[in-house]
Amino acid sequence: MAEHVVHSTPTLFYVLAFVAMGYLLYNLRRLFTVQIGKAEERPLDFFGQLYNSLSFGVGQRKVYSKRFTYASIMHFLMGWGFIELLFATTVDFFTARGWFATYLPTMDTPWFAFLNDTGGIMLIAGVVMALFRRHLNIPEKLPQSNFKGRGNLFGDTGILLFLLILGVGGFLAEAARLAVERPETAQYSYIGYAISHLLSFDTWVIMKPNLWWSHAIASLLFISVLPMTKMFHALAVIINVALTNRKLRGHLRPMNVTALMEDPNMDPDEISLGVGKSSDFTWKQLLDSVACTECSRCSTVCPASSTGKLLSPMKIITDIRADLYQNTLGFGEESDLVGGRISAEELWACTTCGACMEECPVLIDHVPAITDMRRHLVLSEGMPPEQASESLEATMQNGNPWGFQKADRLKWATDVDLDLPILADKKEVDVLYWVGCAGTYDPRNQGVAQSVVKILQSAEVNFAVLGKEETCTGDSARRLGEEYLFETLAQENIATLNSYKFNTVITACPHCFNTISNEYPDFGGNYNVVHHSEFIQQLLDDGKLNPEKSLDGNVTYHDACYLGRHNDIYDAPRNVLDSVLTEESNYIELEQSKSSSFCCGAGGGNMWHEDNKGDRINVTRMEQIIDSKADKVATACSFCMIMLDDAMKVKGKEDEMVIQDIAEIIAERL
16 A cells, blocks of 8 residues: 655645635535526436436536537546546545545555546647637637626636646646655656656756646636636536436426416516516526536537528527526626527527437527527517417417318318228227327328328227317427417317327327327326327237338438437337338438437427528428438428428429328338
């Protein structure tokens, strides 16, 4: 065991350390600014939160990404280098006091000396990479000193240079100690040992106390001002991910608008419908904004941002933080949040695809925050997008955003003489097929609905549909901010569903699937909901369907956002496709697929209004498909079918390409 020597430390150091820690605690008030937010009613799971803090916080699990290789390596080096040096400094302080001497190594313990120098090199290498990225190889969407005017000290480049000075200063102080004290294990501190040979013994003797003090003071200064620099995220991130319930990421908080408006104890002037200012968010949403590292990954993968629209998810989050700091700490210029820092056009450009949340390394919930601000625009300001107003009015009047009569809910089946069982006639079935508005009224998706019925009948499934009793689930209305309309539709549908007996609800629309499965439970509607891709796969696995293997050519599959990223269903549609591929088939996986799939552009209510800035998202996605050389495109989403079919025609590929739902592909081969 290594010998532990207790070194004396000047009293002045303790005084400075006490002052530095005091100033650190004072500056940590930034964390407590989130207290102005509303209560967070989501349950926390202790073991889940502990796992989050260790895996996503300390371990930086989501920092590492194939899409961002350079940044991943850079953050790995900086993060783990900093952690190792923090650990080494703590151990050195304890051993210098003689604390836990039996259990701790000394700075000259061979393996510890080697580890410390490795940590220092990692930190310096990561900082140099960061400086290179900031000034010579700048990503298009990476902000430069975005904290200016918001209480940030040193700026982005300044704090990196500060870290570089700390790293180099640490090696110089170590070299002086090794040169003067000459421990037997000096060579294991391989960097400091090499530097110690650059100057004479007498020179190092003179420099040693100066180097020690300069490094000590610089370290204490860094600690004291840490919350005032961009490095504050190193602390805020760990706290944020530790308090994140990953099972509820992306989940929209119910507003219970009716109950809120009818509450006799509520002052009408104090009712806040949606989020118009930072204090309207919950404290956890505000903590999300404080934890943002401004890495720009969310904006880089955002389909709206990528196609030239105003939306930048990162800007949305940092604008929330700016509003929080301005209202609590007085940093920056005073401005309204919605309609000031954040324009309505930015908010309406979001497709709620979830790509930003999927890529975010610190588990920020961008989509719920954007939706909450949309609620303010619609419910408090009466300002939905002009085109979307028509679909909202149609949904309110006729129970569907197309505006067709509710009496025509079964026309898609009667027009082709489908023998369709109605639940009102049967009262009890094994499977309820939720057709959805698209399957009911959109000509292209009516074929999908007919194919689903053919599959169910071929497999002899005991099923029925609601028919004229079915109405819109409210997905688009909710994401357009019309929470009152959504709640009305949800309560109507839940009352209808609860009046019948069935075991399973299946639907071909991921938006209906997501709403009934994940959002209706908040209003008392708990059902076993299965997407048609998973149901068809189960029928195939059970041998109840035996389609011909006749799908040849260059085949690809487009992942729908609300099926994939929002509900983690990736394999079932591919397995269904695989059941009909021939030996000559060439299945092509798109470059942006599965969790990194590119949105079709219809989500978040964008199906019902057009953002004319930049390129059309669905056309951009179609160009990616065309570049893949695929001539047969499979989908498993009603909205994706409409958007891709439209984009195919825009690109003039309707004679060269076929777009089909997986249900159509299976049904025509039975």
